[in-house]
Amino acid sequence: MFERPGSGERAILVHVDFPGTGDPEDVLEFTELARSAGARPVATVTASRDAPDPRYYVGSGKAAEIRDLLRAEDAGLVIFNHELSPSQERNLEKLFAARVLDRTGLILDIFARRARSFEGKLQVELAQLEHLSTRLVRGWTHLERQKGGIGLRGPGETQLETDRRLLGNRIKQIHRRLEKVRSQRNQGRRARERAAVPAISLVGYTNAGKSTLFNRLCRAEVYAADQLFATLDPTLRRYPLPGFGPVVLADTVGFVRKLPHELVAAFRSTLEETLEADLLLHVIDAHDPERATRIEQVDEVLQGIGAGEVPQLLVYNKIDLSAEPPRLLRDRDGRVTRVWCSAATGAGLDLLQQALGEFFLADRVHGWLQLPPAAGRLRAAIYRTGEVLQDLPDECGGWWLEVRISGRELDGLYRREGLEYALQEAPAPVRVAGVAQAP
Numbered sequence: 019m020f021e022r023p024g025s026g027e028r029a030i031l032v033h034v035d036f037p038g039t040g041d042p043e044d045v046l047e048f049t050e051l052a053r054s055a056g057a058r059p060v061a062t063v064t065a066s067r068d069a070p071d072p073r074y075y076v077g078s079g080k081a082a083e084i085r086d087l088l089r090a091e092d093a094g095l096v097i098f099n100h101e102l103s104p105s106q107e108r109n110l111e112k113l114f115a116a117r118v119l120d121r122t123g124l125i126l127d128i129f130a131r132r133a134r135s136f137e138g139k140l141q142v143e144l145a146q147l148e149h150l151s152t153r154l155v156r157g158w159t160h161l162e163r164q165k166g167g168i169g170l171r172g173p174g175e176t177q178l179e180t181d182r183r184l185l186g187n188r189i190k191q192i193h194r195r196l197e198k199v200r201s202q203r204n205q206g207r208r209a210r211e212r213a214a215v216p217a218i219s220l221v222g223y224t225n226a227g228k229s230t231l232f233n234r235l236c237r238a239e240v241y242a243a244d245q246l247f248a249t250l251d252p253t254l255r256r257y258p259l260p261g262f263g264p265v266v267l268a269d270t271v272g273f274v275r276k277l278p279h280e281l282v283a284a285f286r287s288t289l290e291e292t293l294e295a296d297l298l299l300h301v302i303d304a305h306d307p308e309r310a311t312r313i314e315q316v317d318e319v320l321q322g323i324g325a326g327e328v329p330q331l332l333v334y335n336k337i338d339l340s341a342e343p344p345r346l347l348r349d350r351d352g353r354v355t356r357v358w359c360s361a362a363t364g365a366g367l368d369l370l371q372q373a374l375g376e377f378f379l380a381d382r383v384h385g386w387l388q389l390p391p392a393a394g395r396l397r398a399a400i401y402r403t404g405e406v407l408q409d410l411p412d413e414c415g416g417w418w419l420e421v422r423i424s425g426r427e428l429d430g431l432y433r434r435e436g437l438e439y440a441l442q443e444a445p446a447p448v449r450v451a452g453v454a455q456a457p
Contacts, residue, residue, distance in 0.1 A: 028060050031048060031063065033064050034075070034100060044099070045099070060093055061091055088114055095119065096118045130146065144189065147192070215265060221316060225303070231359075232253070232267060259371065292325045295328055298329065304335060336362070343358070346369050353377075381425050382424055383428065396431060397417055406421055
C-alpha cells in the first residue's frame with residue numbers, strides 16, 4: 019500500500035500552458051506564492067498541452083521527467099500551478115513517492131500561516147477542511163479497514179468513513195462559530211450606520227501596498243511586508259477625514275489571479291466589509307508593469323462577490339519607485355477618479371484626502387422630504403442612515419423631515435420601499451419647528 023509522504027521544503031514547481039493562457043507573469047507570481055509558503059523552489063518544469071491529462075494532468079512522459087528531477091534535486095514536494103482533481107493528486111503522489119500540492123492547497127497553506135485573529139483562523143480551517151474532504155481516499159491506508167471472512171472482520175466503520183464523519187462535524191461547528199462572528203460584525207456595522215459614519219474599504223491585488231497605506235492614514239500598526247498575502251485578517255479603524263468628519267477604513271485581504279472558490283466562500287464575512295462599503299479604494303502598484311492586468315483581475319473578483327457596483331477610487335501607490343509625481347485625474351464631470359501617491363513616503367496623501375472629502379461631500383444631499391403616514395419604516399431607516407435636522411408633523415398625519423444624507427443611500431432606502439424621493443422646499447410654517455425626535 020502507498021503511504022502519503024510528509025512535506026518537504028525543497029520543491030519542484032510545475033506550470034502548464036494551455037492554448038490562449040500563456041503569461042510569463044503567471045510563472046513569476048507562482049514562484050512568489052511558493053516562497054511565501056516557505057518552500058524553496060529548486061527547479062521549475064514547464065509544459066504545453068491542449069488539455070489536461072485525466073490521469074497525471076501533465077501526461078505520463080512529463081510526469082516521469084518530474085519524478086527523475088525529484089530524485090536528482092533531492093526534493094520532497096511538487097507544487098502545481100493548477101487545480102488538480104483528487105484522483106490526479108493521488109496518482110501523482112503514488113508515482114513520485116512525494117507530496118503533491120495544487121494551487122488551491124498552496125494558497126490555503128499561506129493563509130493558514132498568516133491568519134492571526136480568531137475569525138481568520140476559523141475561516142482558513144473551514145476552507146482547508148472543505149478542500150481536504152475530497153482528498154481522503156487512500157490517505158489512511160496504514161489503518162485498519164473492513165475485511166471479510168472468519169477472523170478478518172474489521173470494525174463496523176472504516177477509517178475513511180470515520181474521517182469523513184469527523185470532518186463533517188467539524189465543518190458544521192465552524193459554520194456555527196462563524197455565524198456568531200458574522201452577527202457581531204453586523205451589529206458593529208448597524209451601529210456605524212446609525213451614527214451615519216461612512217465606510218471605506220481598501221481592496222487591490224496582493225502586495226499593492228494596502229496595509230502600508232492603511233497604517234499611514236490611520237497611524238495603525240497592521241503588519242505590512244513585501245510579500246504576497248502579508249495581511250489576511252480584516253482591520254477596521256476610525257479615520258478623521260479633514261473637512262468632512264469621521265469615516266471607517268477597512269483593510270482587507272489582497273486578491274490574486276485564480277483565487278480559489280473555497281477561499282471566496284470561506285471569507286464571506288470578511289468580504290462583506292467590501293460589499294457594504296460606501297467607497298472602495300482600489301490600491302494599485304504604480305511600479306508594476308502588469309498593473310492593467312492586475313486591475314482587471316481585481317475587478318473580476320469584485321464582480322464575483324457582488325461588489326462590482328460599489329463606487330471605486332483608483333489609488334496608484336508606490337510612485338516613489340516609479341518616479342511619478344503626485345497628482346489627481348478627474349472625469350468630465352469634475353469627479354476625481356484616480357490619485358497618484360506613495361504610502362511609504364507620504365507624498366500625495368493630501369491629494370487622496372482631498373479626493374475622499376470631495377466624494378463624500380458631493381454625494382451628500384440636503385433638503386426636505388415629505389413622508390406619508392404609512393412610511394414609518396422608511397422614516398426610521400432615514401434616522402439610522404442619515405442626519406435628521408428637523409422633524410415636523412404634517413396635516414395628513416405624515417412627516418416633514420429636513421435631512422442631510424448620502425444621495426445614494428437615500429435612493430436605496432426609497433427603492434426598497436418601492437418609492438422615489440424628491441427633495442422639496444421647506445414646508446409652510448404652519449407648525450412650530452421643534453427638536454427632531456427619533457421615531
